[in-house]
Amino acid sequence: MKLLLILCYFAINTVIAQNVDHGKISIGKTSDIFPKPAVVIGSYGKDGMPNIMTASWTGICNSKPLCIAVSLRPATLSYHNITENMAFTVNVPNEELVKVVDYVGVKSGHKMNKFEKLGLTPIKADSVNAPFVKEFPISIECKVIKIVDIGSHRQFIGEVMDTKVDPSILNEKQRVDVTKLLPISYGGNGYYGIGEFIAKPWSVFKELK
Amino acid sequence: MKLLLILCYFAINTVIAQNVDHGKISIGKTSDIFPKPAVVIGSYGKDGMPNIMTASWTGICNSKPLCIAVSLRPATLSYHNITENMAFTVNVPNEELVKVVDYVGVKSGHKMNKFEKLGLTPIKADSVNAPFVKEFPISIECKVIKIVDIGSHRQFIGEVMDTKVDPSILNEKQRVDVTKLLPISYGGNGYYGIGEFIAKPWSVFKELK
Numbered sequence: 001m002k003l004l005l006i007l008c009y010f011a012i013n014t015v016i017a018q019n020v021d022h023g024k025i026s027i028g029k030t031s032d033i034f035p036k037p038a039v040v041i042g043s044y045g046k047d048g049m050p051n052i053m054t055a056s057w058t059g060i061c062n063s064k065p066l067c068i069a070v071s072l073r074p075a076t077l078s079y080h081n082i083t084e085n086m087a088f089t090v091n092v093p094n095e096e097l098v099k100v101v102d103y104v105g106v107k108s109g110h111k112m113n114k115f116e117k118l119g120l121t122p123i124k125a126d127s128v129n130a131p132f133v134k135e136f137p138i139s140i141e142c143k144v145i146k147i148v149d150i151g152s153h154r155q156f157i158g159e160v161m162d163t164k165v166d167p168s169i170l171n172e173k174q175r176v177d178v179t180k181l182l183p184i185s186y187g188g189n190g191y192y193g194i195g196e197f198i199a200k201p202w203s204v205f206k207e208l209k
Numbered sequence: 210m211k212l213l214l215i216l217c218y219f220a221i222n223t224v225i226a227q228n229v230d231h232g233k234i235s236i237g238k239t240s241d242i243f244p245k246p247a248v249v250i251g252s253y254g255k256d257g258m259p260n261i262m263t264a265s266w267t268g269i270c271n272s273k274p275l276c277i278a279v280s281l282r283p284a285t286l287s288y289h290n291i292t293e294n295m296a297f298t299v300n301v302p303n304e305e306l307v308k309v310v311d312y313v314g315v316k317s318g319h320k321m322n323k324f325e326k327l328g329l330t331p332i333k334a335d336s337v338n339a340p341f342v343k344e345f346p347i348s349i350e351c352k353v354i355k356i357v358d359i360g361s362h363r364q365f366i367g368e369v370m371d372t373k374v375d376p377s378i379l380n381e382k383q384r385v386d387v388t389k390l391l392p393i394s395y396g397g398n399g400y401y402g403i404g405e406f407i408a409k410p411w412s413v414f415k416e417l418k
Contacts, residue, residue, distance in 0.1 A: 059268030195402030
């Protein structure tokens with residue numbers, strides 16, 4: 001009994017010490033990377049039918065060659081389309097498209113042609129066998145160069161072949177101006193807009209003392 | 210000559226037709242997914258020295274088990290640390306940490322102990338052999354379950370083992386409140402803050418007519 005009390009004492013002290021030490025609390029296994037994108041992936045079916053779905057499990061994964069990784073579940077039509085054609089497009093939305101982004105993420109392409117349903121226009125990409133969405137301000141064309149089965153999701157690693165943009169979101173250097181694009185951040189139980197410019201990368205570090 | 214002229218005529222018409230068709234212009238191979246994260250990856254060296262570096266080529270890549278992918282170049286110390294220990298942490302910054310994020314992305318761990326240099330505190334993660342940064346509001350502990358060599362970068366796929374957060378950024382449901390966190394978006398030649406709440410996911414689609 002005495003030994004048990006001593007052990008409890010040390011156990012409690014360890015927990016307190018840890019809390020005092022770093023001040024954080026554990027909230028388990030979460031996807032709390034912020035911000036996360038919410039982009040719309042375009043692909044063709046065997047029958048040539050264009051499909052789109054919203055994905056947030058995506059991002060740049062390589063520089064040379066420049067690649068984007070997108071992870072999809074086998075239950076989605078896009079998973080099978082992309083496995084078949086080894087190609088997809090990444091369509092980046094602006095704030096005005098938030099309802100479309102949400103709809104395309106909730107509804108399945110197995111049950112409808114989402115382009116037709118939403119009055120969107122599929123355009124065949126120049127460089128790969130996948131459709132992009134005319135109404136989205138940025139469309140990136142990707143050729144799958146690697147497939148990685150992780151668990152619930154298959155990760156498609158697509159080499160970037162070209163980017164199509166609405167000229168109105170470009171700056172004088174022909175690069176995307178985020179304040180003209182007005183992209184959507186996903187996470188924290190909300191879609192959020194882009195905020196203020198904070199600082200210049202590869203530069204603001206010089207201000208540290 | 211006549212044939213050449215006819216071919217030119219069709220070529221020009223095709224280009225014009227394509228431009229009229231979708232209204233976008235091609236700007237080549239870009240990393241124009243928005244928003245992109247800028248997070249700080251923690252790892253231990255062989256000698257037990259804690260290191261951090263900033264990464265933007267990262268994101269969630271699987272749901273079951275929940276995984277985060279981070280792509281790093283062989284030139285970085287973190288690449289070797291993580292290959293050795295098969296563990297890393299993902300430390301999500303807030304706006305106040307923007308100079309630190311920039312510094313940690315510019316300077317190499319081969320040449321200095323960045324924790325010491327910046328007065329940051331390394332804390333050994335509970336669940337994996339990697340340090341997290343006390344001063345960052347969110348730290349996610351990851352165990353590497355797969356390595357994918359893509360080209361310039363090695364992608365480390367880490368299973369999320371735990372998340373440590375500063376309690377002040379949580380809402381009443383013990384989930385991260387983005388408006389309290391104030392994360393940083395990277396891209397478009399700037400670090401940007403988070404903007405206004407736009408809409409509720411899995412819900413706003415109902416407003417489409």
